[in-house]
Amino acid sequence: MxxxxxxxxLDGPADGSAAPVEPVRARxxxxxxxxxxxxxxxxxxxxxxxxxxxxxxxxxxxxxxxxxxxxxxxxxxxxxxxxxxxxxxxxxxxxxxxxxxxxxxxxxxxxxxxxxxxxxxxxxxxxxxxxxxxxxxxxxxxxxxxxxxxxxxxxxxxxxxxxxxxxxxxxxxxxxxxxxxxxxxxxxxxxxxxxxxxxxxxxxxxxxxxxxxxxxxxxxxxxxxxxxxxxxxxxxxxxxxxxxxxxxxxxxxxxxxxxxxxxxxxxxxxxxxxxxxxxxxxxxxxxxxxxxxxxxxxxxxxxxxxxxxxxxxxxxxxxxxxxxxxxxxxxxxxxxxxxxxxxxxxxxxxRTASPPTSAAVPSDIELLLGFDISGPPTVGRLLLDWRIDWILGPAVVAAAVLYLVGVRRLRRRGDDWSRGRTAAWLGGCAMVLVATSSGLGRYAEAQFSIHMIAHMVLGMMAPILLVLGGPTTLALRVLPAARRGEVSGLREAIVAGVHSPVTRFLTHPLIVFALFIGSFFAVYFTPLFDAMIGSHLGHLIMNVHFLAVGYLYYWVIIGVDPTPRRLQPLVKLGLLLGALPFHAFFGLALMNSHTAMAAGYYTGLVPWNTDLVSDQRLGGAIAWGATEIPIIIVVIALLAQWAKSDEREAARSDRTTTRGAADDELDAYNAMLAGLAERQRVRQPDAVPPGDGR
Structure with a gap:
């Protein structure tokens, strides 16, 4: 441009030094x-x-x-x-x-x-x-x-x-x-x-x-x-x-x-x-x-x-x-x-006319969703009726593979990495894969209650395990640091991103709390849900949004990776407990609803889901009850981190105290030697000082 x-x-050096200038046409x-x-x-x-x-x-x-x-x-x-x-x-x-x-x-x-x-x-x-x-x-x-x-x-x-x-x-x-x-x-x-x-x-x-x-x-x-x-x-x-x-x-x-x-x-x-x-x-x-x-x-x-x-x-x-x-x-x-x-x-x-399709006439469900659904949801169909989400599916598989490669590199050079963190990361990736690519992801596009299960997995369960995996810490330990005079690389970019003004703004307690809580009400209690539920891209945007906001929220509370803000454990506990009444109100509001959301989309979509309001109330019950397990996991993780932090602080204090006591003993010993030297000088006033030429 x-x-x-x-x-x-255009051909001048970037440092502004003199250089031959090409004709104007080259500009x-x-x-x-x-x-x-x-x-x-x-x-x-x-x-x-x-x-x-x-x-x-x-x-x-x-x-x-x-x-x-x-x-x-x-x-x-x-x-x-x-x-x-x-x-x-x-x-x-x-x-x-x-x-x-x-x-x-x-x-x-x-x-x-x-x-x-x-x-x-x-x-x-x-x-x-x-x-x-x-x-x-x-x-x-x-x-x-x-x-x-x-x-x-x-x-x-x-x-x-x-x-x-x-x-x-x-x-x-x-x-x-x-x-x-x-x-x-x-x-x-x-x-x-x-x-x-x-x-x-x-x-x-x-x-x-x-x-x-x-x-x-x-x-x-x-x-x-x-x-x-x-x-x-x-x-x-x-x-x-x-x-x-x-x-x-x-x-x-x-x-x-x-x-x-x-x-x-x-x-x-x-x-x-x-x-x-x-x-x-x-x-x-x-x-x-x-x-x-x-x-x-x-x-x-x-x-x-x-x-x-x-x-x-x-x-x-x-x-x-x-x-x-x-x-x-x-x-x-x-x-x-x-x-x-x-x-x-x-x-x-x-803009060109596509070729005529095959003789098989797609069903109404297939025309709307892009795929067919064999029957009402069962445990077997939810777990085994897979259809890959080609965005989040490959993304989490690649994330798991890269994580394992990083762990292997650490161990090959003699460094240790927690097996618990590895298990947490792989478990979080597996949850995202199941929520988007298994039968759960397939039925989530056709039935509100199943959609709410997928939402809870993506927004509350998977992010907890992902943040406990510590991917940023692993990347910083694996990637080489740029030497003095070298161009900064991926490691420096990650450090800059973690401490950037954008990240610092998003990790502010009030901002992350508003994002996490406000997402429930902004998506489901506004026309936004009706606008997004009818398209595959809308489903994808909601899935990515729930996953990203959940990761950000739990990263601030229990994340093992460094954050641009150091929050006290009581503040983190307040962020966790403060969300409970809002989440309970969201679930109760759905459970007591009398009008179906996105009725134009869900009506007649699948033959077994005839009572949309009842299915919506079931989704509210799922949202209300799905907080117990995540809350227990987060509280345990937070208390464990709090205890480790206290142990580290106590050990640091002990080292400081020991160092201070040793310094006091050394000062007392030096003072004693100085006193002895002073008494000896008083007793021998005519002694020739060392080095005197007389």
Whole structure:
């Protein structure tokens, strides 16, 4: 972006020393490349959309016109590109560019954040433009009619895609504004999280929301969107940082290389699974427009993979040793243009009619949930009827494996690690896996009482075991520390994150208490529950929210990892006991309810759940009674930690007292010697002092 190249010559050293300045045309290389990417993506999306069958073909709807037909994929391509650029520039500031002391952004990080602000403004504008365009394209009518406020409100209420574009517009605008004042890496990380949240709602639009298995399609699309954003946006950010000759280019290149390899694998696998879910037969790949676009996108991805391999093998090595950077720049420009073409194909693919499904007609439950349910919940079905949650499932499996790898490294070098902590961590991961991927997770999307069981496991049981596992402490002991003069690494980033202002704010007793208690009432006693329960992404957001808030709450109370705040045991006990009446009131309110929540979603969803109010009251009883076991575990852990703390304090006091007594004895002995010397001097006044020359 042009904002990133105004403060100094692009080829000038980052320390401001004298260096030859290239002609003026080189100042705009990154900006011109970005504009070329936008032009390629938009033109290719429009051209392909004009030659393939549209995704929505509903008889009786009025024609939206050629303007809407061609502008929608073009603006969608611009939306995808600028979203990727925003995420990529923020990733550069948070992950790629090493910060200065105390987490302050380096010159390269500061410029990356400013470039993210510019990209976010275009992203927000494209998202706003897609709101009326999508409404007109989906429901028919002219673009002028779709611009009215009533039409926009109606579209937001009935369409996940339109709602996602509006959310993205709001978040992109916030990122654009806040990025102008961010100077520290933790706050840049908060903006990165905000940008990623703005990307996620797009996973429920397009083909991901159609027919069966759309839960798998949504999960894989989330991987796809995040991977593309990191890969495409990260390469553009790397290109800009190289043109500016910022410091530590060798470190930046190595970090991007590792990130790009992971992103390529994620994008390839998620795209393959997502296309397989949509295709009814293999020959659909060459017999349908959708399949041919999938093949074209796959060919572009393979080309990008080969170019990435060439980068890793040759050009990235030259960035840190002062060699000629022109081979990297030329190859990177070609690569980002191919990436832009891939985004254009993807935008056209999202609007292309998918192949007809197989002859098997999916049930109403399968159309709504993405999968079928065999019958009423039983203990066997809840435990054995598994369907993997492709977001939290792989996440907790990877967390368990990494934890075991860390423990093994500690023990191989002779250090010990508590078996109890290992068991607690693995038990917490197993609970998350069961709550989201077993029959419990399957039935939680269809019945409120089962949903409440999963909520209690994710929000109250699993976090207790996870915080007792001490993952941060294990990571700090395993990861190597940067030596003096070296660039800070992952260990220093973890330490900075733990003690960052964001973490310090979230771990304030009043804040964490309000988050933990307020979540129950904000989710279930507001329209928020009705809005989220009807989509797979909403279920995923609730699961992640309950798990994260529960972890934060119990980390402050009984966590073995270091926290930015040292709380007294009585304060921790107050946080624990203070939540009991609020939690009891929440459960009793559900038990005494007379109106079913999300009745439009649950009514007729499963044939055995006919009395929604009774099932909701059962969920309230589960919430009311589920606090006993967690409270007992937490109280025992808190008292044990309190006792150990007292023992350590007593031992420290004993050492201080012993040291003080020894010092007193030494002082008394020295005083005695000084007294004897003084008496001897008095008795022999004429004695010749030692060393006297007489």
């Amino acid at each position: 042009s904002e990133t190249v105004r403060t100094q010559p 705009w290389t990154v900006s011109v490349t970005t504009l070329a990417m936008a032009l390629v993506a938009v033109c290719l999306a429009i051209g392909l959309a004009a030659t393939v069958s549209p995704r929505v073909l509903i008889p009786g709807l009025p024609d939206a016109g050629r303007l809407v037909e061609y502008a929608t994929p073009g603006v969608k391509a611009l939306f995808d590109l600028t979203a990727a650029l925003t995420v990529g520039w923020l990733l550069a500031a948070v992950v790629l560019v090493p910060p200065r002391e105390q987490g302050r952004l380096d010159v390269g990080g500061y410029r990356a954040v400013r470039a993210a602000s510019l990209a976010a403004w275009v992203w927000a504008a494209a998202a706003l433009a897609l709101v009326p365009l999508t409404y007109a394209d989906t429901y028919g009518g002219s673009l002028v009619d779709a611009l009215s406020a009533d039409t926009v409100i109606q579209g937001v209420s009935v369409s996940d895609a339109i709602r996602g574009y509006l959310i993205a517009a709001v978040l992109a605008a916030l990122v654009a504004v806040l990025a102008r004042v961010v100077l520290r890496r933790p706050w840049a990380g908060a903006l990165l999280v905000m940008a990623l949240i703005g990307v996620l709602p797009q996973a429920v639009g397009g083909h991901a929301a159609q027919s069966g298995d759309h839960d798998v399609a949504v999960d894989t699309m989330i991987y796809h969107l995040v991977g593309v954003s990191a890969w495409v946006g990260g390469l553009v950010a790397l290109l800009g940082l190289v043109r500016q000759r910022v410091a530590h280019l060798d470190v930046i290149a190595r970090r991007y290389s590792a990130m790009a390899l992971v992103a390529f694998v994620v994008v390839a696998l998620s795209g393959l699974i997502n296309a397989w879910v949509r295709l009814a037969a293999v020959n659909d790949l060459w017999l349908t427009d959708y399949g041919r676009l999938v093949l074209a996108k796959a060919a572009l991805l393979i080309t990008l993979g080969l170019l990435g391999w060439r980068h890793r093998a040759r050009t990235l090595r030259t960035l840190g040793d002062g060699s000629d950077r022109r081979p990297f720049l030329r190859l990177a420009v070609v690569e980002v243009l191919i990436m832009a073409a891939t985004l254009g194909v993807a935008a056209a693919l999202a």
